[in-house]
Amino acid sequence: MRFNTSTILSIFLAVFVITGCNDSANKTSSANVDLETKQDSISFVLGFQNGDFLAAEGATDFNYDAYIAGFMNGMEGNESIDEMTRNSLINDFRIQLTEAIKTKNLEEGQAFLAENKTKEGVVETESGLQYKVVEEGTGKSPKAEDTVEVHYEGTLIDGTKFDSSYDRGEPIEFPLNRVIPGWTEGVQLMKEGATYMFYIPSDLAYGENPRPGGVIKPNHTLIFKVELISVK
Template identity: 75%
Template sequence: MTAQITKIARPVLSALLAAALTLFIAACSDKDDKTKEQQTEKQKVKEQDVSTSHKIHTTDSGLKYEILTKGTGASPTAEDTVTVHYEGSLMDGTIFDSSYKRGETISFPLNRVIKGWTEGLQLMNVGSKYKFTIPSELAYGEAGGGPIPPNADLIFTVELFAVESAKDAAKKEAALQAEAEQASKTAKAEGEKFLADNKSKSGVHTTASGLQYKVLLEGTGKSPRATDRVSVHYEGTLIDGTKFDSSYDRGEPIDFGLNQVIPGWTEGVQLMKEGAKYKFFIPSDLAYGPQGSPGAIPPNAALIFTVELIRVN
């Protein structure tokens, strides 16, 4: 089993389409009656109100922005972390990214995104909603990126929900790091105690590496080598019984190279014969170690696997 590492990707950022509303007012002839003239005047006022309600501004860099809603909260600096909702589109209206569609806001340091975002969001206050039109040189330039063509100007609608200062973000990060380190130490100690107690239980065998196993059902087929591919059914849990993965739940076994998984599996499955079912108790250093597997396996966690060896390929 290979650990999946979550990546924090920077958000795909885009800009605002500056579409100026042009007024088309028909000239009235001398023969128009008074009612028509009044209707025309009302229409003029209405269109003028629309055209001036969201004035388009342009900065020295060429960034254009339109204030849809003006907030009253703090404004970020380039070093701050911001929390936003956004939608990005090309100039033809094609949407290429949207936090709204994902149903959750996104947070990131403002100095780690495209230049148009770094500049534009500093103009906003918490509670604001702006539309940005970002020239390609302030976006992804000649390289483009993913769904964004080279030299593409971009349109973004952005809502600013929160600003966290660099100092506060650093404090939070330090606190989270300290918490993670403590959790890692606790998991390691709990795993070592579990394995020490488990070692003396009936039917449990321990190899020189510290891997523990129990034969639930012995097989009669061939045993694999580390370079073989195998087909297995399995279930994995933490030592407290929390299940984090199961091929049984998916309804089909998995096939993999035995030298492409955690060391505890590479060693343990070689002890089995086709048709066997073993239970493995794997120390953290033979599993995912200090890194763990984000979202599923904590750092330094000992693991328990029940494995059926179906076939050696």
């Protein structure tokens, strides 16, 4: 179960820390509590889900005392900070979080590609696209305006799979000039029957604006296994 950022912040972040976010005295490595009743467990799980979501999004720098105080004030209807200020702080938080995610993903992707291009069989093109031949083909190569039929699997650099025609059990067809630049360039290097690995930097993928709510986040480097079945 996952909550979206807006819901979580609206429910739980009645007070966001303006100062003192780096106060290590307010942090512990973990928190233990006796879960004697079902309601105890529900309360714990709601807190866990909130913390797990925010940690996954890169938001780990909190003053826990202020956080809990904000939660209690919200539950009791004590509007200690007015709505306009709350909305402003939450908006600032979202901006900070987004920028942190962009920077983190960009740096991790650059480090991955720098190491990856030193591996045997990996070729880097002038654009920064990297590829590796898994199996060469013998048919024709497509042009950008051609429609191609492919099987593919896409993962993040940490191995998280976000899409696969193999899992759906059928290939996909599309005009080659209607997809991300890394695909348009890379698939033109292939011949029918070939299978390549593509390592696509974020500026040749979805950049800072991937589809909202998806696994792919801003500045993610992507990895694709692509099998070119036919050129139409």
